[in-house]
Amino acid sequence: MQGKSTDSVGQAHSTPLLRESWFRSELYGLERSAEDFPLLGQGELADRLASHSGLQRYAFPMANHLAESLTETQSVVVLTDATGVVLQTIGNMSAMEKAQRFALSPGTLWSENGRGTNAIGTALAIDDSCEIDGEQHFLTSNQNLYCAAIPLQTPDGQVAGVLDISGPAHFSHTHTLAWVKSAARQIEYLWVKQSLHPQQWLMSLHPDPQKLDSVEEMLLVFSDNVLTTANRLALRKLGIDAERLGSITFGQLFPQLKQTPCAVPMPAIHSAETYYYRLRAPAQTLVSVPPKPAVAWPFSLKQNGEKMVRLLNAGVSLCVQGETGSGKEFVSQTLYQRSRWREGKFIAINCAAIPESLIESELFGYQPGAFTGANKNGYIGKIREADGGVLFLDEIGDMPLALQTRLLRVLQDKVVAPLGSSRSWPVNFAVICATHRNLAQLVANGEFREDLLYRLQEFTLTIPPLREWPELVAFIEQQWLELGGQARRITLSPPLLETLAHFGWPGNVRQLRSLMKVLLALAEDGETLGIDALPVEYRQEIPEPAENLKQHDTALIASTLARFNGNISKAAQALGVARSTLYRRAARVRDEN
Structure with missing residues (x-):
C-alpha cells in the first residue's frame, strides 16, 4: 500500500497542472481517504435542473450522441452545472462498479474543493479542458476512474457547466479528451447560432476562408455596433475578456473595417493576425415596429398577457407572486420577449442565492481593486448589464435591508455608481421582481422598506400553483x-x-x-x-371512483359533457369528481352510445 501511495504522488507531480491541483486540494484540507461525498437532495436537484434549461437544451443532444459512441469503453457522459453538481449522467452505467455508479449519479458534487483533483472540478478551477487518469485523482476512492472534461460557455461568456466523459481507468482513452473538446465546440457554436436575434449582426471569422460556415469558425454577435455574445473560440482566439461583452464595439475590434454586410469572405486584421470574415446584417422589416416574436403564452398569462406587456412597455414595475417553482421567471421572460425591451438583455439575479457579502457588488458592479479578491478588470454589475432590457429580481423579499436603500435610489434616479467609483452611469431598464413571500407582511415586520415595496409592486401578477x-x-x-x-x-x-x-x-x-x-x-x-x-x-394510486359519481346516471354525465362542449375539466368540476374518474366514465358513455 505504501508503494501505491508513492506512485500516486509521483503521478500527481508529473505535470504543472497536476502539481498545482494537488497543492490546492491539500489547501482545501481534504483527506485523501475520504468517502463521504456531498449529495444534493431531490428537491434541490430539481431546482438545479430547472434553472439550467438552456444548458441542457443545447448540450443534451450532443451528449446523448457522444454517449452512444462510448459503449465499448464502458464510459458515460456527465453534464454538470458551474459548481460541479452533476445534472445528468448519460449512457449505460450497468457495467460500472456500484461505487462508480453512485459517484457519478445526478446530485453528486465534483468540485475541486469538494473532491480534490478530478477532471470536472479541475476544469472549472482552470477554466480549460483537462483529463485526470486513475491515480492522478487526489482522492483514493476515485483512482479507478478516468475522466476528461471541459467547461461549457454561454453565449454571453459565462461558465454554464462542464461536459465530462468518465469511465474505468483500465480502458484505453486515447481519443477521449479530443472527443470532449469537439463536442463542446459544437455545443457552444449551436448555442450562439440558435440564440441569435433577427435584429443582431453576425460575424464569422477563420484564418482559412474554406472553414467559414463550419463549427471551427469564430462567431461574434453585435447589437447595433456593440459586441454582446460570442463563442468561446472567438473570445480565446481574439483575446477578448468576457467581461468586455456589452461594452466593446465593432470599431474597437476592427478599426480598419466598416460595419457593412459582407457575404463573400474578406480579409480582416486583428492584433496583427489576418482572418477571413463574413458579416450578416440584421433582418430588415417593412414596418417601424418589430414583429412580435412567436412566444407562446404560458397558462397564467393567457387571459391578461397583453395587458402585462403594455404595463411593462410603459415602465410599470411588475411583481410576480407564486409558490416556489410555479414558473415566475418563465412568465417574466415571456413578458420580456413580447415587450419593447427585448432588444436589451434579460438579466436575472436571485437575491436569496447570492451571499449577502456579494450581492451589492453583483448588482452595482465594482472598480478594479475595489476589494480583496475583486476581478482585476472590475465588473459593470447586473444593473448596468440590464440597461435597455429587463432586470429580474428573483426572491426580492430576501434582499438585505441595507441594499434596499441603494436599489430604491437607482430605481428613482436611474443612475448607478459601482463600488469604489465616484462616477455614476445612467441606466434605463424595466423591472420585474418575483417572490413567494408576503411582502406586505415583511414591511409590517420591519424587514422590507415600504417605499421600495410601492416602487416594485406597481402591479401584481399572481401565478396559481x-x-x-x-x-x-x-x-x-x-x-x-x-x-x-x-x-x-x-x-x-x-x-x-x-x-x-x-x-x-x-x-x-x-x-x-x-x-x-x-x-x-x-x-x-x-x-x-x-x-x-x-x-x-x-407512483401514486389513481383515485377510486367517487361515491357521488356512482349516483350520476349516463344521461347526466352525457348532458354535463355536452353543456361544456366535451371539456372534461369543467364537467368534472360541475359534477364534483376528479378528471381521471370522469375520463373513465365518459369513455363508457361514448361506448354505450
Whole structure:
C-alpha cells in the first residue's frame, strides 16, 4: 500500500497542472481517504435542473450522441452545472462498479474543493479542458476512474457547466479528451447560432476562408455596433475578456473595417493576425415596429398577457407572486420577449442565492481593486448589464435591508455608481421582481422598506400553483414536446399522463419539468412510457371512483359533457369528481352510445 501511495504522488507531480491541483486540494484540507461525498437532495436537484434549461437544451443532444459512441469503453457522459453538481449522467452505467455508479449519479458534487483533483472540478478551477487518469485523482476512492472534461460557455461568456466523459481507468482513452473538446465546440457554436436575434449582426471569422460556415469558425454577435455574445473560440482566439461583452464595439475590434454586410469572405486584421470574415446584417422589416416574436403564452398569462406587456412597455414595475417553482421567471421572460425591451438583455439575479457579502457588488458592479479578491478588470454589475432590457429580481423579499436603500435610489434616479467609483452611469431598464413571500407582511415586520415595496409592486401578477391549473394534461404534453420528447419519438401513455395530472406537485412547474427531463434521459428513442417509468415517489394510486359519481346516471354525465362542449375539466368540476374518474366514465358513455 505504501508503494501505491508513492506512485500516486509521483503521478500527481508529473505535470504543472497536476502539481498545482494537488497543492490546492491539500489547501482545501481534504483527506485523501475520504468517502463521504456531498449529495444534493431531490428537491434541490430539481431546482438545479430547472434553472439550467438552456444548458441542457443545447448540450443534451450532443451528449446523448457522444454517449452512444462510448459503449465499448464502458464510459458515460456527465453534464454538470458551474459548481460541479452533476445534472445528468448519460449512457449505460450497468457495467460500472456500484461505487462508480453512485459517484457519478445526478446530485453528486465534483468540485475541486469538494473532491480534490478530478477532471470536472479541475476544469472549472482552470477554466480549460483537462483529463485526470486513475491515480492522478487526489482522492483514493476515485483512482479507478478516468475522466476528461471541459467547461461549457454561454453565449454571453459565462461558465454554464462542464461536459465530462468518465469511465474505468483500465480502458484505453486515447481519443477521449479530443472527443470532449469537439463536442463542446459544437455545443457552444449551436448555442450562439440558435440564440441569435433577427435584429443582431453576425460575424464569422477563420484564418482559412474554406472553414467559414463550419463549427471551427469564430462567431461574434453585435447589437447595433456593440459586441454582446460570442463563442468561446472567438473570445480565446481574439483575446477578448468576457467581461468586455456589452461594452466593446465593432470599431474597437476592427478599426480598419466598416460595419457593412459582407457575404463573400474578406480579409480582416486583428492584433496583427489576418482572418477571413463574413458579416450578416440584421433582418430588415417593412414596418417601424418589430414583429412580435412567436412566444407562446404560458397558462397564467393567457387571459391578461397583453395587458402585462403594455404595463411593462410603459415602465410599470411588475411583481410576480407564486409558490416556489410555479414558473415566475418563465412568465417574466415571456413578458420580456413580447415587450419593447427585448432588444436589451434579460438579466436575472436571485437575491436569496447570492451571499449577502456579494450581492451589492453583483448588482452595482465594482472598480478594479475595489476589494480583496475583486476581478482585476472590475465588473459593470447586473444593473448596468440590464440597461435597455429587463432586470429580474428573483426572491426580492430576501434582499438585505441595507441594499434596499441603494436599489430604491437607482430605481428613482436611474443612475448607478459601482463600488469604489465616484462616477455614476445612467441606466434605463424595466423591472420585474418575483417572490413567494408576503411582502406586505415583511414591511409590517420591519424587514422590507415600504417605499421600495410601492416602487416594485406597481402591479401584481399572481401565478396559481400547478395543481390548480386547468387543462393540465394538455400542458404536460406541451412541455414534453418543448423538451424534445416528440423529436425522439418517446410518448407518454394515457395512464402515465393521468398519474402526472393528479400528482400534487409541491415543486410546481419546476418539479414537473425536472421529472420530465429525468424521464427523457432514461428513455430509449421510440419508447412509450408507462407508470413504471416514474420514480417510486411519483407512483401514486389513481383515485377510486367517487361515491357521488356512482349516483350520476349516463344521461347526466352525457348532458354535463355536452353543456361544456366535451371539456372534461369543467364537467368534472360541475359534477364534483376528479378528471381521471370522469375520463373513465365518459369513455363508457361514448361506448354505450
